[in-house]
Amino acid sequence: MVWTRLSFSWRFAALGLAWLGGAFAHLQLAVLPDQGTLATLLGASLAGGAVAARWPHARVLLVPVAAVLSFALASAHASWRLADALAASLEREDLVVDGVVASLPQVSEQGVRFRFEVESARFGNEAVRVPAVVQLGWFSGWGGAPQDAHGRPARAAPADPLPEVRAGDRWRFAVRLRRPHGLRNPHGFDHELFLFEQGVRAVGTVRPGAVRLGVSWRHPVERLRQHVRDDLIATVADRRAAGVLAALAVGDQSAIASDDWRIFRDTGISHLVSVSGVHVTMFAWLAGLLLNAAWARAGPASLWVPAPMAARVGGVLAAAAYALFAGWGVPAQRTVLMLATVTVLQMGGRRWPLGLTLLVAAVVVCAADPWALNQSGFWLSFAAVALLLAASPEGGVRQGAPLRRAWLVLHDGARTQAVATVGLAPLTLVLFQQVSIVGFAANLVAIPAVTLVVTPLALGGVVLAPLWWLGAWVIQQSNGLLLWLARMPGAVWTAAAAPPWAQVAGVFGAVLAVMPLPWRLRLLAVPLLVPLAAPAVPRPAEGRYEVLAADVGQGSAVLVRTRTRLLLYDTGPAYGGEANAGERVLAPLLRARGEDRIDRLVLSHRDTDHVGGAGPLLDRWPVGELLGSLEPGHRLLGLASSDRRCDAGQSWTWDGVRFDVLHPPASDHARPLKPNAKSCVVRISGPQGSVLLAGDIERAQEAGLVATGVPLASDVLLVPHHGSRTSSTAAFLDAVRPSVAVIQSGHLNRFGHPVAEVLDRLRARGARVVESPSCGAWHWDGDGPPTTARCTRPGTRRYWHHPG
Known part of the structure; x- marks a missing residue:
């Protein structure tokens, strides 16, 4: 056999x-x-x-x-x-739960978020079962979740601050819970999988009436982490540096500003400012070195257990302790399991090939966490080690004078970084559709600076607080270099999502490029890499267009693409703090679709659920023109190449596709109307059919459009005001006569959108109603009638996803 x-x-x-x-x-x-x-x-x-x-x-x-x-x-x-699920009948009901704060609370201007271990729950006078671990948000003000008119958490009233929430405290909360329901967009982040992997099976908000019941003995490590974080923030005046130190010392990334994250991504060093495999492995290596030296002098102990074995075991235990202190995040858990597996194999007496050792470690990680295979960090971690093993030439101890040995060490370090940069670039493109061109230079400086200097200072500050000042100074000096690199022309290479065959070819090409082979053979990697680095982007034919209504929650964002142009209608909401739909949803979507320019950005009106994501897009993408109903002096004006007010009667044609602005009349801009009434309404028409983007217009504006006799009949209607009862009157729907009605709204949103009467009116007229919570992103490629368009959520559903 x-x-x-x-x-x-x-x-x-x-x-x-x-x-x-x-x-x-x-x-x-x-x-x-x-x-x-x-x-x-x-x-x-x-x-x-x-x-x-x-x-x-x-x-x-x-x-x-x-x-x-x-x-x-x-x-x-x-x-x-x-x-371990929340019953659908208990969603949005007022429950009372007793339990313990189980995580390091994440504090922001809006309030505090934390994980809560539930000990008991009641609905009225009846005991009910809820998931063992829930994620709660307690927003500032009156102890519940106050929101502004657009569904965002409102800022706290200074006179009514929240009580302090500390890990390990026992509380009784009045809460409203719901099952996790994330946004579903092509190439988007799967938040439901993230929560499922963490064991969080319900999320919710704290209502008025919270009572602190005392301190429990549970979660002492989380309590210590919070104490250290609070001391660090109080000690280091520079908030940006303090955020990085807190991330490295206790694994709390919440204090790192979004602008800093952008710099870290663009320079390819994001993995260094969170507790990842690099830090845990380095900590294990340093602990092993120290223990090896100490154990060799331990007398009888070194006879019972050889120093190398003691160093390996001690290094793994030290790595586990550091990972635990840093929050025991999934990447740190994976690294500890990898190190423990390698140590056990080395102690077993059999000589294991390095490649097989890596495979065994992957099996152990997967057995403990089968969802790791869906995480980009899993593939990047193992790919990095595999590439370094495959590309490493045979060598031994460095010989020669000290200066020469130092030079060889530097040379080897630079070569290792080059192998990692080149070898991981295709996989990074596959996973994120972007790769840092300046990452080699940035990592060459940042890896030793962060792992050998900043991280030890961050941890040493736990014992001797002034070390944090020194760590902050090093970070401040490094930030200038990183900012300079991030602002270099061409610092980041972006590419559309390539087809699977190109992804496989590109990854194979990367392996070929870094293998210790003759350079003529390595040149064969170039034709394998090109289809991944510069894939052909399919676009509509002349006279046709495609529409993608993104899933942004309670807000609106629609991409319309012709053969050579792109229009973006609204940019979705701000989610609170620095999070917004532009950064979280639209930027990854635009990258994956190969869009390097927005020819026209239409902001229907000023409400935050329509313009909340505009800032990051205007900052990152060239925008030819901003067309909207924004008032003079609005913060977004002046950020595009040109600005123009949205007035009825404007029209233009791109690649044989006609765009007409139907509302508002020019005279409305001077009238004291609320923003909804000034929504920019755009009708798109071509041989394949027509689409009406109606913003948040209400009854009066609908009646005005019907009265003017402008062409309203459309195959697809972006339902005005998210399906609110203020809009979608019978006369307006009779004039539009859509075959498909797309409603962009948030799952279980507080406004109750869409209301039943609007849904009934649409269905009575034969319209197929598409709701973003159950559909996800809605994509009509224009090749067939809009009733054949695709929904992302049903097409990509996995068992951990909300049924919609």
């Missing part, structure tokens, strides 16, 4: 890959197998294992057994987690 003739390494590799394949297969499921199916799969895998153990020639069966067992165990793990 072929199996028996294979070496141990090949057989173990086959089993490891089968295990990873089984876990990956379970991640593709929209619905998990039932308990009977899982029991059958587990029984079949045990039977296959027994057969393989009895007959050596049947041991090839261990490969499918490993895959089936991995699939079944991962599915069982997921089923157990899914069972």
Whole structure:
């Protein structure tokens, strides 16, 4: 048999890959197998294992057994987690929960967010079951969740601050909970998976009537982390530097400003300012060095346990302690498991090839956390190690004079960084559609500075606070270089999302480029990399257009693309703090679609749920013209190449597609009308049909449009004001006669949009109603009628997603 003739390494590799394949297969499921199916799969895998153990020639069966067992165990793990769910009947109800603050509270201007371990819950006088861990937001003001007119958390009244929330405190909260429901957009972040992996099965807000019940003995590490963070923030006056130090010392990234994150991303050093594998591994290495030196002088102890073994075990324990103190985040957990696996294998007496060691570590990580296979950090971490192993030339101890040895160390460090930069660039493009061109230079300086200087100072400050001042000074000096690099022309290369074949070819090309091969062979990587770095972007034909209504929550954002032009109608809401739809939703979407310019940005009116994401887009993308109903002096005016007021009667044609502005009349801008009444209404028409983007117009504006006799009939209607009862009158809908009505609104939003009467009016006229909470992003490519358009959520649904 072929199996028996294979070496141990090949057989173990086959089993490891089968295990990873089984876990990956379970991640593709929209619905998990039932308990009977899982029991059958587990029984079949045990039977296959027994057969393989009895007959050596049947041991090839261990490969499918490993895959089936991995699939079944991962599915069982997921089923157990899914069972810890909030009943739909309890969503948005006033509940009373007793429990303990289980995480480091994240404080912002709006309030505080934290995870809460529920001990008991009541609905009225009845005990009810809620998930064991929920994520709560307690917003400033009156102890509930006050919001402004556009659905954002309102700022606190200075006279009514929140009580201090500390990890380990026991509280009784009045809360309103809901099941996690994230935004679903092409190439967007899967927030529901993030919460599922963390074990958070409900989110909610604290209502008035909170009572602190005392201090529990639980979560002492989280309590210590909070104490350290508070001391650090109080000690370091520079808030930007303090945010980085807090991220490195206790794993709290909430104090890092969005502008700083942008600089870190553009220079390719984001992995250095969060507790990741680099920091945990470096901590283990330093601890191992110290323990090895100390253990060698420990006398009898070094005879019982050799110093190298003690150093390896001690390094892993030190890494685990650091990861725990830094919040025990998923990336840190993965690294500790990797280090522990490598240590156990080294202690086992068998010589394991480095590649096989890496595969075993991946299997262990996947067994503990099967959802890691869906995380970009998992692939980047293992790919980095694999590339460095594959590209490392044979070598030994550096010989020669001290100066020469120092030069060789620097040379090797630069080469290692070059291999990591070049080798990981294609995978970074696959995952994020952008890669830092200046990342090699930035990391060459930042890796030693952050790992060997700033991180030790951040941790040393826990014992000796003045060390934080020195760490802040180093950060301040580094920021100037990073800012200069980030502002260099061409600092970041962006590319549209490539087809799967180009992604595979690009990753293979990267491996070829960094392998220690003759340069003529490595040149073959170039044609493999080009389709990934500069993929062809499919665009509509002349006279046609495509429409994508993004899922931005309670707000509006619509992309319209012709053969050569792009129009963006509104930019979605601000989510509170520095978060907004422009940064979180539209920027990744534009990058993935290969858009390097917004030819016209239409901001229908000034409300935050329509313009909240405009700032980051105007800062990052060239915008040819801003067209809108913004008042003179608005903060967004002047950021585009040109500004123009939106007036009825304006029109233009792009690539055979006509755009007409139907509202507001020029005279309305001088009238004391509320912003909704001045919404910029745009009708798009071409051979494939027409679309009406109606903003937030209300009854009076709808009646005015009907009375003027302008062409309103459209195949697709962006329903005005998110389906509010203020809009979508019968006369207006009779004039539009849409076959598809798209409603952009937030899941379980506080306004109750869309209202039932609007839905009834639309359906009575034969319109197919599309709601963004159940559809996600709505994409009409124009090749068929709008009723054939695609919804992102149903098409990409996995078992952890909200049903919509």
